[in-house]
Amino acid sequence: MMTSAPFVLIALPVPVRTLFHYLAPTPAPIPGARVKVTFGGRSLVGIVIASTDQCDFDANKIKPINSVIDHQPLISNHLLEFIRWAADYYQAPLGEALQAALPAPLRQGNPAQHKADSNTQLWDLTEEGRGLPTGALKRARQQAGIISKLQQTGTSSWAELKAAGCSREALRALNDKKLIQPATEQNTPTIRQSPLTLNTEQQIAVDAITPNEFGVHLLDGTTGSGKTEVYLQVIARALTADPQAQALVLVPEIGLTPQTLARFRRRFGPSVCAVHSGLNDTERLNSWVRAAQGEARVVIGTRSAIFTPLATPGLIIIDEEHDGSFKQQDGFRYSARDLAVVRAQKLNIPLILGSATPSLETLHNAQNGRYQHLHLTLRATANPATPIEVIDSQAATEHHGLTPEALEALARHTNAGNQALVFLNRRGFAPILQCRDCGHQLSCPHCDARLTLHRNPYHLHCHHCDYQQAPAKRCESCQSHRLEPLGAGTERSEEYLSRAFPSTPVIRIDRDSTRNKGALDALIDRVHEGEPCILVGTQMLAKGHHFPKVTLVVILDVDSGLFSADFRGPERMGQLITQVAGRAGRAEQPGQVLLQSQHGDHPLLQLLLNQGYGQFAQALLDERELTLMPPLAFLALLRADAPNPGAAMAFLQQARELAESIQTDQQIQILGPMPALMEKRGQRFRYLLQFKALSRRTLSVYIRQLIALISAQKASRTTRWSIDIDPQEMG
Incomplete structure (x- = not known):
């Protein structure tokens, strides 16, 4: 496309809220294309936004573009418009927002081409292979493992097979x-597995979602009610209606993608691909290219996948929409769930928000008629929702945190051949290492936090700044040798349960035990083998996992949510309890849930247990209405941090004075400066200003004016600061 405009506007990956003028070559690069330019003495890859003949600078000082990487737009007009909207709403530099949308090889200027990689090669059973009975090829153990894996997942990449312990020799032998x-x-049909029979509620939900028509549908389904089958059948309808259509499915955690991929590949074959940070650069680039070219019909990813290019978008699904991990907490602070609404509207396609515990924001929108509220109250099995029994945790011993009732239930369920889950949202061996003589507790030298004791490997670790040190041998206060660990983490629970139940495998699933690639898949595969075992884990186990043999769930520690300094604390507590409890009794066997608490009579907890999450959420909404907090009002946080607390406070005090100077007809409530919930973190002191308004648009315009005023101050270039629109964390 030729143009006579002498300049192009380019977005660069720098924390500056402006576009940069460069001299346009002939022909000028098209918006959405990448170019290489010199900026501040270094070479950067930027994205062309527009051509222009307007420039407020001396034209003789404008630099030329070094080279044009793409002669066709890398980012389509639709996607570029969407990312520009997102950067504008979240008050982020456009260059940083565009960076978040691209895989690392594309950010570095590499070609947008599929790269051959044996790790990403997908393998499937042939017709003859599909006819093999379960347990075939037992004498060839690794070949049998590959057959079993493919029977379970339908399609797997070589990387996934390798992580499951398979060898290339076994792969070649089966291929021969x-x-x-x-x-x-x-060689694989688009829809290859027959759908399950839907119950009445599921059928109503599927029929309510019209392809090629914008609408936001809240699929409010109790745990085990078959939300995923609704997703699958809505996608199948979209693919049948339009052979080129694509679906984008977002899940909250990388840990959910393997089982989600497996189930979707069984239904849709190799046309399903993954986009998440756990992939290597080549894998992520290949998925991006497959999606952009329309080869990938179903794209499954975590929050950054909301920016994945789609050749023919037909549907967006956000599973576990309530989950806080859909909000990016640093850099470009966007909400993938909220952006999904905008992207679906711009593309005129349906959006499904699925959850057993919808966020208060989503429920509020459904009550106001902005979203269609679809209910799934029937579980897929004949078992009703498992009631939760509260046990006074005072009876739990200090060393392992489990009450006699919980231990008896664990023995009963595992002896019956079933599996049990012990939930403790605290990794490590013990959260506190304390001196028995003077009571001093070892703290992180860089944060307002205690050091957590880990046994494997043996060290003290700050989970906030990643500081680590060898365990102390003496108390740093009184020099006593009598240091003892207090409280229990997942490591300690695993150790104790392994001693208490020596004949039952104990499987720990947390961030430490799943750090290596493929480790989580291997642990989940062990659980799915169905043998009796005890699972010990953090909230990684609370999100969407389906363990048919788990009949007992023991929840050890959720009391902190009842007294959280963050106004969202009770909401998250209710969601967590409901989600974890939902892991029990999902198949033929009925379930049991035990909740250990020191505050079992707390009114909010009693409301949740006796009347369910719906009434619990309504009570919280009523409270938010009285206090004018989200979703009944809108928040923005201005954060600042510095090694010197006085510098950060002075910056925010100046920012408050600038904020008060802005004239507005609408009321803006300003609170602060005040310390973050954790004031010191990573050797920096953190403070914030809170802004609240009853109108989203009013707040957006106000914050934009404030940023312009702050950016003109010298302190804005010497102090680290950021804006967070619709914050999910008040720290």
Whole structure:
């Protein structure tokens, strides 16, 4: 596309809220294309936004573009418009927002081409392989493992098979026997597994979602009610109606993608691909290219996948929409859930928000008629929702945190051949290392936090700034040798349960035990083998996992949510309890849930247990209405941090004075400066200003004016500060 405009506006990956003028070559690069330019003495890759003949600078000082990388737009007009909207709403530099939308190889200027990588090659069973009975090829253990894996997942990449312990020799042997084959679009039908029979509620939900028509649908389904089957059948309808259509499915955690991929690949074959930070650069680039070219019909990813290019978008699904991990907490602070609404509207396609515990924001929108509220109250099995029994945790011993009732229930369920889950949202061995003589507790030298004791490897660790040190041998206060760990983390619970139940495997699933690639898949596969075991884990286990043999859930520690300094604390507590409890009794066997608490008579907890999450959430909404907090009002936080607390406070005090100077007809409530919930973190002192308004638009315009005033101050270039629109964390 030729243009006579002498300049192009380019977004660069720098924390500056402006576009940069460069001299346009002939022909000028098209908006959405990448170019290489010199900026501040270094070479950067930028995105062309527009051509212009307007420039307020001396034209003789404008630098030329060094080279044009793309002769066709890398980012389509639709996607570029969407990212520009997101950067504008979240008051972020456009260059940083565009960076978040691209895989690392594209940010570095590499070609947007599919790269050959044996790790990403998908494998599938042939017709002959599908005919093998379960447990075939037992004498060839690794070949049998590959067959079993493919029978479970339908399609797997070599990287996934390798992580499950398979070898290339076994893969080649099965390929030579024509029991497996490389999976491609050509040898696999788009829809290849028959759908399950829907109950009345599921059918109503599927029928309510019209392809090629914008609408936001809250799929409010109790745990185990078959939300995923609704997703699958709505996608199948979209793919049948339009052979080129694509679906984008977002899940909150990387840990959910393997089982989600497996279930979706069983239904849709190799046309399903993943986009998340757990992939290497080549894998992520290949998924991005497949999606952009329309080859990937179903894209499954975490929050950053909201920016994935789609050749023919037909549907967006956000699973576990309430989950806080859909909000990016640093850099470009966007909410993937909220952006999904905007993207679906711009594309005129439906959006499904699924959850057993919808966020208060989503429930409020459904009550006001902005979203269609679809209910799934029936569980997929004949078992009703499992009631929660509260046990006074005072009876729990200091060393392992489990009450006699919980231990008896664990023995009963595992002896019956079932599995149990012990939930403790605290990793490590013990959260406190304390001196028995003077009571001093070891703290992080860089944060307002205690150091957590870990046994494997043996060290003290701050989970906030990642500071680590060898365990102390003496008390730093009184020099006593009598240091003892207090409280229990997942490591300590695992150790104790392994001693208490020596004949039952104890499987720990937390961030430490799943750090290596493929580790989580391997642990989940062990659980799905169905043998009796005790699962010990953090909230990684609370999100969407389906464990048919788990009949007992023991929840050890949620009391902190009842007294949280963050106004969202009770909401998250209710969601967590409901989600964890939902892991029990999801198949034929009925479930049991035990909740250990020192505050079992707390009114909010009693409301949740006796009347369910719906009434609990309504009570919180009523409270938010009285206090004018989200979703009945809108918040923005101005954060600042510095090694010197006085510098950060002075910056925010100046920012408050600037904020008060802005004339507005609408009321803006300003609170602060005040310390963050954790004032010191990573050797920096953190403070914030809170802004609240009853109108989203009023707050957006106001914050934009404030940023312009702050950016003109010298202190804005010497102090680290950021804006957070619709914050999910008040720290």
